[in-house]
Amino acid sequence: MSYRVSSMSVLPPVRKDRIIAELPKCYSKDAALHTKDEFTKKVRTACQEQRTGTVGFKISKVIVVGDVAVGKTCLINRFCKDAFDKNYKATIGVDFEMERFEVLGVPFSLQLWDTAGQERFKCIASTYYRGAQTVIIVFDVNDVASLSHTKQWLIDAMKENDPTNIQIFLVGTKKDLSSPAQYALIEKDAIKVSQEMKAEYWALSSLTGENVKEFFFRVATLAFEANLLAELEKSGTRQISDIVKINSNSNNLYASSKKKQTNCCQ
Numbered sequence: 001m002s003y004r005v006s007s008m009s010v011l012p013p014v015r016k017d018r019i020i021a022e023l024p025k026c027y028s029k030d031a032a033l034h035t036k037d038e039f040t041k042k043v044r045t046a047c048q049e050q051r052t053g054t055v056g057f058k059i060s061k062v063i064v065v066g067d068v069a070v071g072k073t074c075l076i077n078r079f080c081k082d083a084f085d086k087n088y089k090a091t092i093g094v095d096f097e098m099e100r101f102e103v104l105g106v107p108f109s110l111q112l113w114d115t116a117g118q119e120r121f122k123c124i125a126s127t128y129y130r131g132a133q134t135v136i137i138v139f140d141v142n143d144v145a146s147l148s149h150t151k152q153w154l155i156d157a158m159k160e161n162d163p164t165n166i167q168i169f170l171v172g173t174k175k176d177l178s179s180p181a182q183y184a185l186i187e188k189d190a191i192k193v194s195q196e197m198k199a200e201y202w203a204l205s206s207l208t209g210e211n212v213k214e215f216f217f218r219v220a221t222l223a224f225e226a227n228l229l230a231e232l233e234k235s236g237t238r239q240i241s242d243i244v245k246i247n248s249n250s251n252n253l254y255a256s257s258k259k260k261q262t263n264c265c266q
């Protein structure tokens, strides 16, 4: 007897701690993609009226890049699995995790691609950069060299993507290992680099979990907003009910054309 679950099975509801109802705040107003306090009325209304087109069915691609052992895998594992491993296990090539959110009542998914920082895997990893909507460039706040390499990581990620449609985050990890005075020093430089890259800056710790959830909520929300605004730009954004109508019409078309075909062959 087979217990295989049908691939048509309905997805479980979005986890309660992945529901975003308020606009998550930026980390620093000096280096933010935007500094609004609330969702714009346009976005809110579109969600309320379910004028969200295909956004609710979208899976947005996020790539996480940066030097070896800066903490990319730990960051993803802290958020997706609420786990932290103090032993270093190099990522070989790439790995990915899916995270489902609900933003203003609309489902929205992120596909988080964790890439290898080791030089010998870079070639494989970079083949997964294409089609990203978000690039997260990670450095270690206790390692100035890792910050200085972030520009090269950005250049490499941009070779495979359309720069006009991408949101960049610069993320300093391992904040727990840094004294406030040390941290303040590197933050100044990191904010400068973020401004040059037009990136949003964050600092966090995967060990303590400080700012990890806040950061990913921000990533999900900004990706969602960008998708929705692009959808609203298209004239006459459809309601979900229209899409269902279109689908059922096309089914009918398919059925009738099949019927015609049969007639034709008779």
Ligand SMILES: Nc1nc2c(ncn2[C@@H]2O[C@H](COP(=O)(O)OP(=O)(O)OP(=O)(O)O)[C@@H](O)[C@H]2O)c(=O)[nH]1
Binding pocket: 066, 067, 068, 069, 070, 071, 072, 073, 074, 075, 085, 086, 087, 088, 089, 090, 091, 092, 115, 116, 117, 118, 173, 174, 175, 176, 177, 204, 205, 206, 207, 208
């Ligand atoms: N104290 C502290 N250690 C961390 C933190 N994040 C990661 N580490 C440690 O740093 C080491 C490297 O972490 P990884 O997440 O594997 O690094 P990575 O960037 O994925 O490395 P590659 O896959 O080789 O590119 C591990 O020993 C982690 O335990 C943090 O926030 N605080």
Ligand SMILES: [Mg+2]
Binding pocket: 072, 073, 074, 089, 090, 091, 114, 115, 116, 117
């Ligand atoms: Mg890794």
